[in-house]
Amino acid sequence: RSIVVDIPNNQLGNIFQTHPSLKQELKFIEQFYKSAFNDLCCSPGLKQLFAFKEGITQIGSLIEEIDRIRFSVFKSIIGIRGDLASYLNSESNRTRLEAILRYKQAVLVTGDEMSGKSSLIYETFASQNYFTFYVDSGSEYSSLIGNYIIGSESEREFEWRNGLLVKAMIQGSVLVMEAFELANPQLISSIQGFISILSVRVQDKVITPSPGFKIIFLSRTQNILKGVTELVIESIDFENIVNKRCSKINLDQQISNLVSEIVKAVSANFPKCSKSQMWRLIDRLIDILKIVNTNSNSLFLSSEIKTNILLAIRDLFFNGDTGEILEWEELGNVTTMFNIEVQEAIILLNHFEPRLQLSENEVTTSRSIFSRNNTSDSEIDKFFCSTSSVISLFDKISVSVILNESVLLIGETGCGKTSVIQHFANISGNRLKVINLSKVTDVSDIFGGFKPVSVKQRCLSILNKIKLFLENFYDVSKNTEFIMYLLKSIENGNYVAFAKTAISGCKKLLATAPSRSLNESEKSRYRNHSCELQNAESELQNIVQSKHVPKFEFVKGVLSECYEQGYWLLVDEINLAPESVLLRLSTIITSSRLQLDEGGFSINIERSRGFRLFACMNPAFEVGKKALPTRTSNLMSSFKVSAMENVDEIANLISHLFRRLPSVNKSITFSLAEFFHKIRYLSQVNEIRDTNDRKLPISIRQLRRGIEL
Numbered sequence: 001r002s003i004v005v006d007i008p009n010n011q012l013g014n015i016f017q018t019h020p021s022l023k024q025e026l027k028f029i030e031q032f033y034k035s036a037f038n039d040l041c042c043s044p045g046l047k048q049l050f051a052f053k054e055g056i057t058q059i060g061s062l063i064e065e066i067d068r069i070r071f072s073v074f075k076s077i078i079g080i081r082g083d084l085a086s087y088l089n090s091e092s093n094r095t096r097l098e099a100i101l102r103y104k105q106a107v108l109v110t111g112d113e114m115s116g117k118s119s120l121i122y123e124t125f126a127s128q129n130y131f132t133f134y135v136d137s138g139s140e141y142s143s144l145i146g147n148y149i150i151g152s153e154s155e156r157e158f159e160w161r162n163g164l165l166v167k168a169m170i171q172g173s174v175l176v177m178e179a180f181e182l183a184n185p186q187l188i189s190s191i192q193g194f195i196s197i198l199s200v201r202v203q204d205k206v207i208t209p210s211p212g213f214k215i216i217f218l219s220r221t222q223n224i225l226k227g228v229t230e231l232v233i234e235s236i237d238f239e240n241i242v243n244k245r246c247s248k249i250n251l252d253q254q255i256s257n258l259v260s261e262i263v264k265a266v267s268a269n270f271p272k273c274s275k276s277q278m279w280r281l282i283d284r285l286i287d288i289l290k291i292v293n294t295n296s297n298s299l300f301l302s303s304e305i306k307t308n309i310l311l312a313i314r315d316l317f318f319n320g321d322t323g324e325i326l327e328w329e330e331l332g333n334v335t336t337m338f339n340i341e342v343q344e345a346i347i348l349l350n351h352f353e354p355r356l357q358l359s360e361n362e363v364t365t366s367r368s369i370f371s372r373n374n375t376s377d378s379e380i381d382k383f384f385c386s387t388s389s390v391i392s393l394f395d396k397i398s399v400s401v402i403l404n405e406s407v408l409l410i411g412e413t414g415c416g417k418t419s420v421i422q423h424f425a426n427i428s429g430n431r432l433k434v435i436n437l438s439k440v441t442d443v444s445d446i447f448g449g450f451k452p453v454s455v456k457q458r459c460l461s462i463l464n465k466i467k468l469f470l471e472n473f474y475d476v477s478k479n480t481e482f483i484m485y486l487l488k489s490i491e492n493g494n495y496v497a498f499a500k501t502a503i504s505g506c507k508k509l510l511a512t513a514p515s516r517s518l519n520e521s522e523k524s525r526y527r528n529h530s531c532e533l534q535n536a537e538s539e540l541q542n543i544v545q546s547k548h549v550p551k552f553e554f555v556k557g558v559l560s561e562c563y564e565q566g567y568w569l570l571v572d573e574i575n576l577a578p579e580s581v582l583l584r585l586s587t588i589i590t591s592s593r594l595q596l597d598e599g600g601f602s603i604n605i606e607r608s609r610g611f612r613l614f615a616c617m618n619p620a621f622e623v624g625k626k627a628l629p630t631r632t633s634n635l636m637s638s639f640k641v642s643a644m645e646n647v648d649e650i651a652n653l654i655s656h657l658f659r660r661l662p663s664v665n666k667s668i669t670f671s672l673a674e675f676f677h678k679i680r681y682l683s684q685v686n687e688i689r690d691t692n693d694r695k696l697p698i699s700i701r702q703l704r705r706g707i708e709l
Helices: 009-018 055-061 082-087 092-100 117-124 141-144 164-171 185-197 238-248 251-269 274-289 302-318 322-326 331-338 342-350 388-402 417-428 443-447 454-471 477-493 495-511 520-544 558-565 579-590 645-658 666-682 700-708
Strands: 001-004 039-042 106-110 130-134 147-152 160-164 176-177 200-202 203-207 214-220 227-233 356-358 364-367 368-369 406-410 432-436 448-452 552-558 568-572 593-598 601-606 612-617 636-640
Touching: 039 082, 039 203, 092 106, 092 117, 092 227, 106 160, 117 214, 117 388, 130 164, 130 579, 130 593, 141 147, 141 164, 141 388, 164 176, 164 200, 164 203, 164 417, 185 406, 238 251, 238 274, 251 274, 251 302, 251 331, 251 432, 302 322, 302 342, 302 388, 302 636, 322 342, 331 342, 356 388, 364 388, 388 406, 388 417, 388 636, 406 568, 417 432, 417 568, 417 612, 432 558, 443 448, 443 558, 443 579, 454 477, 454 495, 454 520, 477 495, 552 558, 558 568, 558 579, 558 593, 558 601, 645 666, 645 700
Parallel strands: 001 039, 106 214, 106 227, 130 176, 176 214, 406 612, 406 636, 432 568, 568 612
Antiparallel strands: 147 160, 200 203, 356 364, 364 368, 448 552, 593 601
């Protein structure tokens, strides 16, 4: 996912002479394409060489004119993010929005799901900071104005912190109100009053907007506010989007036409499909068809390509269930778009056998390849058995991971949803963090918030920053004694000694050049780490001088950490979470930036290219469970995880669990499998119940625990 441009300095002038409009057209580099092009290495003077719109084509056309250019794009680069695709259709919308904002300070932007409302705002204000407030049914107007919080930098117990509305007014910035259709009547009434006077009272002072202040409401519902200019997002022309995206990666017009025909057929014959599903279908079709030979007048699609197209439709619209797509009455209406009869489609799907192969450096499934790094045996792998159903699930998930889709697994308790993701992360060498949601989960539990921090915790945090700095830019082995001394000082409670030694070490590190040469990306990281060390030094001075140590500070949540560091995150029991949590989760799936605001604290985090989001849930019909709102579920690729029903598969699992006991032969394992299959059936038909006369759940998890015992 990187572009490397290497151009002789003596040809820089020629480039801009032959392309005089290049500088204007290529101006939005790091803001918009950062999730797609993470690293940039190029000759001096060309650091700003990535841009929007025709920029990619322009750079490609320079290849013939320049002696040495290496230009590579990973996969269907234009299809990595949904909001990136939306932008290709938002030029007229952007022009209309900018025209309104020249004369109005408030505007209501309305449109259907995935129509590009958030993307429009992101592109319009990409070059400046703006604030985002996520509205839910419990949002209060007072939180926009501000509140008192426990002081972090002074001796006062409480201090006032302005809310996002007041901050935007004072700074002359833009405030975006996301999902305003969820606002309660009290919030709508208060906002209506604010719009009419455009001023607020804060601590007996009247605050009026500074020049440049704008407030934008994003909503699926029209006419929700009175007296506000409304911009209705134009409907998405998928055919136009397909053409533009195919041209960006130089795909033949025949392929573009075929993708458009399949998309139209699916949309016409599957009325329940969402716009998000259509975006992902376009991504997958382009990814599948980009290898097709277009030299002849007619396209030749191999059986493998036809199968992959069918699998893409199955995975996106039928939860990965082959049985459901085979029963789809309109299947023939879609398959005729790529010259295939229904019977042939049935044969291809029935004969598709997913595979999983592990080598020292790679993980290979039927439709994708992953590099395998830093793998280690984990507790889950000791009991994990790759049965045919598990391999099939691996194959579905792997495609979603490659195309940067979020994944939702739906299945009964104990069927292996969490274990599959944990095992997948381990064999592919990706760090995975797991968080369990519940009815009382708060947004701050996931994203972060102000929490009490002791002196010891602050010292450990600073020590981690020092260790990270050494690991990235210096020889850690030469500093082992220094790190161990700092750690022992913390363990012994000698915080002043720790602070003095750490201050001395920070000064030496900042005054010493890295032990190796750095590229442009590493230099940027080095500067960021240096700033963190300088801030840590001032905190250490407070500890030495026994000054007030902040009782509260903003601590990033697990999602924020994964988002920034490129870890995988598994959100378990996602359908138990409150509406406010689900809304915030929905906003990060397609966004390339995470904005955290609490108690006057504001931070923007760029999405790391390695970040992936997985979620698990039990079916809505189970006791105490609920359905996941379509706002969230439509943004994720959903797969059903069925309980293991095949006796032979259960026997293979039991044999794997008993692998260290050779005396347990096949006859015993098969008898156990039949017994387990029988009692689970009796449980399902309520013929056996627990001591409280309730349904007795029998799952693979209990089978494994029993065998472990």
